[in-house]
Amino acid sequence: MTAPAPEPQRVRCADAAEAAGDLMEGSAPPADHWFLVEHQGPWDRYVLTGSGFDRAAAGALDRWAREWVGRVLFVRRPGRQVRPAQRRWYRVDGRPGHESVRTGLFTAEAELVDVVADPAAGVTDDGPLILVCAHGRHDQCCAIRGRPLAAAVAAELPDHTWESSHVGGCRFAAAMVLLPHGVVLGDVAAVDGPKIATRYAAGQLPEAGVRGRASLSPVVQAAQHHARIATGAYGVDALRPVDASPDGAGIWHVRFAAPDVTIVLRERRVDAGRGLTCAATAPGWMRVFDLLDVAAPDRAAATH
Structure with a gap:
């Protein structure tokens, strides 16, 4: 057998x-x-x-x-x-x-x-x-x-x-x-x-x-990530959120201060095609934010 x-x-x-x-x-x-x-x-x-x-x-x-x-x-x-x-x-x-x-x-x-x-x-x-x-x-x-x-x-x-x-x-x-x-x-x-x-x-x-x-909301979290890269501001209190405005079709404009920078993102839902935890019994989905634009001050002027 x-x-x-x-x-x-x-x-x-x-x-x-x-x-x-x-x-x-x-x-x-x-x-x-x-x-x-x-x-x-x-x-x-x-x-x-x-x-x-x-x-x-x-x-x-x-x-x-x-x-x-x-x-x-x-x-x-x-x-x-x-x-x-x-x-x-x-x-x-x-x-x-x-x-x-x-x-x-x-x-x-x-x-x-x-x-x-x-x-x-x-x-x-x-x-x-x-x-x-x-x-x-x-x-x-x-x-x-x-x-x-x-x-x-x-x-x-x-x-x-x-x-x-x-x-x-x-x-x-x-x-x-x-x-x-x-x-x-x-x-x-x-x-x-x-x-x-x-x-x-x-x-x-x-x-x-x-x-x-x-x-912070997920979109502001993601925008702050891209704002840190754009400005070089990695101080824990840097990049204070000022405003997060939707612009249709999942588009967001997120504005920060100290230093000033605006991040434009597209929010999407993506099917993962797999379980997202070891205990999952069905495929999950993920929220993804695509970077569309950055309006930032000169990197050298950023507050660290």
Whole structure:
């Protein structure tokens, strides 16, 4: 009797996206605010509905996320850690001009119900916070690519670095989030992580791999990417969005200040022809932004 042929090994989503050259600008998940909860794990696929987490605290965090356009993430220090008696929480405002971090400690998860209800809870934290998605139960690419990156960054900035639960956009693993600005990066190699984190701590963004700032709309995220290339302005607070105006047929005019530049993009929906996560059971689609025009000042005059 002939043995059945083995099923072909499925290509992981991050490898497939890399091979296809998927564009990542404009793909940061929407979030004006972030709430981070230290939780050693194990993390279930959907952390607030599993992971043995207190039900009242989970409900409070879920309501907070919907009210504040926020994202709730579990975080833990890279590597094997002993569960501490007290754990840390962070509340982050990532909106332009409002960047701030507050933090505190809790012993029982039920304490978070009162913390979430009080925007003034805790104390101010100077940051920065560097998150690396390493949520293997949500997508294996996040663990395979994320854990080495988190370890590399933690070796340089141990007090500022955390592994996190699912960020979004698994096919762009390894994903890094720079807080308080809420800038999401993709395809970050472990060797590059420490330099990127140190650069961010000094107020600068990398010249490649920025998916976007989560508090901005996808079209503004993508336009800001092209504006950085056009002007050479990689300061984290450079290129303040002024206006984003549709002009029919998916055309957008996006204007920035400091430095002044206008980016014209075409927004399209593209069928990927493949699943966009390792767990996907059907082909997905992608939002793509084509650069049509740039009206920019002289590059030498750009503010860095």
